[in-house]
Amino acid sequence: DVKVTQSSRYLVKRTGEKVFLECVQDMDHENMFWYRQDPGLGLRLIYFSYDVKMKEKGDIPEGYSVSREKKERFSLILESASTNQTSMYLCASTPTQRGLYYGYTFGSGTRLTVV
Amino acid sequence: QQPVQSPQAVILREGEDAVINCSSSKALYSVHWYRQKHGEAPVFLMILLKGGEQKGHEKISASFNEKKQQSSLYLTASQLSYSGTYFCGTLGGSYIPTFGRGTSLIVHP
Numbered sequence: 607d608v609k610v611t612q613s614s615r616y617l618v619k620r621t622g623e624k625v626f627l628e629c630v631q632d633m634d635h636e637n638m639f640w641y642r643q644d645p646g647l648g649l650r651l652i653y654f655s656y657d658v659k660m661k662e663k664g665d666i667p668e669g670y671s672v673s674r675e676k677k678e679r680f681s682l683i684l685e686s687a688s689t690n691q692t693s694m695y696l697c698a699s700t701p702t703q704r705g706l707y708y709g710y711t712f713g714s715g716t717r718l719t720v721v
Numbered sequence: 722q723q724p725v726q727s728p729q730a731v732i733l734r735e736g737e738d739a740v741i742n743c744s745s746s747k748a749l750y751s752v753h754w755y756r757q758k759h760g761e762a763p764v765f766l767m768i769l770l771k772g773g774e775q776k777g778h779e780k781i782s783a784s785f786n787e788k789k790q791q792s793s794l795y796l797t798a799s800q801l802s803y804s805g806t807y808f809c810g811t812l813g814g815s816y817i818p819t820f821g822r823g824t825s826l827i828v829h830p
Contacts, residue, residue, distance in 0.1 A: 610762075639817075641820075646822060647822060648723065648808060648820045648821055648822040648823050649763075649808065649810075649820040650820075651817060651819075654817065664817075696762065696763070707751075707768070707770070708768070709753055709755075709765030709766075709767075709768055710753070710755075710763075710765060710810075710818075711765065712755075712762040712763045712764075713762055714761065714762045715762060
């Protein structure tokens with residue numbers, strides 16, 4: 607089974623801190639994604655990457671950046687954490703062809719609280 | 722544009738059936754369905770491609786009507802393990818699915 611592992615299950619950070627959320631997948635998938643999940647809003651795409659060093663903005667990229675230096679690892683960076691970034695963050699991966707033919711494998715999520 | 726899921730919530734007893742709908746205002750190529758249990762990652766259930774193909778997974782099946790830009794998820798003879806939030810993800814002009822807000826399903830003994 608494909609595994610997508612997110613390094614932290616829970617994080618508490620202070621306003622203004624730089625925050626790194628890490629995600630690793632073990633099935634050589636080309637595509638990786640970061641979503642945030644908020645009650646009543648569903649899953650919203652922050653950034654995605656279809657290759658090493660490639661990144662594209664999703665629907666809500668403001669306040670975030672990403673890094674993909676290796677195929678298996680995709681990092682989400684909150685440059686200066688704010689309270690409105692308190693949320694559940696989900697990483698996902700899928701093989702090539704993006705979502706056309708393959709489902710996504712999600713990590714278990716990181717619940718980030720910014721105080 | 723985010724697809725619309727209906728209903729927002731469903732409460733059932735074991736053995737009852739349910740239908741969850743997903744509608745888009747855009748032309749669709751494919752639809753994903755996922756289930757997320759509380760505190761866990763969403764789990765991929767199935768993908769439906771253009772062509773109206775109906776697929777099944779255990780006692781859960783789905784249909785896709787690309788002309789109506791709709792997909793429906795059918796849960797037959799619900800089990801306690803079916804409880805969770807169901808999301809559809811729709812793909813039209815983009816290769817990335819846009820997810821609905823979810824439908825909460827609670828199955829009681």
